[in-house]
Amino acid sequence: MAGLLQRIRGKGLQVLCRLLFAVRRRDDLVRLGSEHGGWTVPASVLEAGAICYCAGAGEDLSFDLALTDRFACRVLVIDPTPRAVRHFEKIAGAVHGLTLVPFGLWNRDETTRFYAPRDPRHVSHSIPNLQGTDRYFEAPCRRLTTLMREFGHRSLDLLKLDIEGSEHAVIEDMLDAGVRPTILLVEFDQPAPTLKTVALVRELERQGYGLVNIERWNFSFLLATGRPAV
Template identity: 40%
Template sequence: MEMSTVLTDISRKLNRVMLKGFHGFLKRFLIKDCPYRLEKIGSDYGGWVVPTNLIKPDWVCYCAGVGEDITFDLGIIERFSCNVFAFEPTPRAKKYVGKIAVNNKKFHFYQIGLWSKDSIQKFFVPTNPRFVSHSILNLSETQDFFEANCQRLSTIMQNLEHEKIDLLKMDIEGAEHEVLKSLIEDNIDIKVIGVEFEPMSFLKVIISTFKLMSYKYSLVSIDGRNYTFIKTQILNV
């Protein structure tokens, strides 16, 4: 085994250990009491914890990162009758959606990726060909990739003529840090943000978490890698 591979493996394991400790710190000291009912909607793999008695039928919900599990997206539609706008550039995910949700009038699929700028980006394949998730940041350090159109969140909102987003869920394989930074820069007001933080960089997770807190969001749930934030002023009403 090459030394670079060994060092990469050690780095990843160290990141996971530090993240586990960080999760413990957040759960003990920084997770806020939530006056709303927190429930997990969707499967064990693809589900997310959200404040279910806060969500209304007129909410605009963005779900970035579809893969081959839209149980959360469809669960939101079934339970609250919201419109869900899903974004995923992977061709395999598009085929999956075509089989599962093609006739669902409240599920709107767009084959684009979220990023910090409007551009064509390379999406690198996972190590295991059975996995569907591809990464702009090449988390698996592979050679093969496909190229896809990516847009800044504010651009997508403008194109869809949305003045607001009520719920944003992101499972975008490491791109979450750039997207969070861009939505703060653009001063986009979102009631609930759900984000999966990939364990690639302990420092990036810390920075993004505290950036959201400084942007007046409160952390209300950690479920594995999935964090749920709610706008602090909503909690204080």
């Protein structure tokens, strides 16, 4: 019963989001990746050599691979989850253009806990402990600006955040640091306070981002202005 009520609540909130936010549809939108792990992006913005940070991979790299195969982007896959790391290492010999960064993306440079999902078949762990479990592993985390300095990147063409509830803290830190990826892809993981999500989307709009697609809780944003350097 609780699961049914949660699904009903989720559907209702998705409808509310579509009413609250103006989506600026574009003719160049394409969906890349699998049904579960795919994202919608403005294709005309991406070009060969584009710098893409994809935080949160799990065992589905279909989107990351599409960025390299279709656009020849340079992709950093950011995920410290042991199963995600093992999956990447298993297929590493067959892929090109992907670099694994086995760290968490966070708003501080520190080692922190990642809490397990309730269902052991699931891969994704969360810093804010979205599912209220006791099991965890610890991993080093980096701020976005720290990773950019370490890899010598002054700007980003694309940032994907599928980081199990840490997206609010990471985006706030990103904005405070003056980093503005051209394409910003965010999954707002549930459960999350609706007003908090609405406030963050509004702040992104004030910072020059336009919402170009909503699919469930996956939001695709495009920066309307130039990209400032770090």
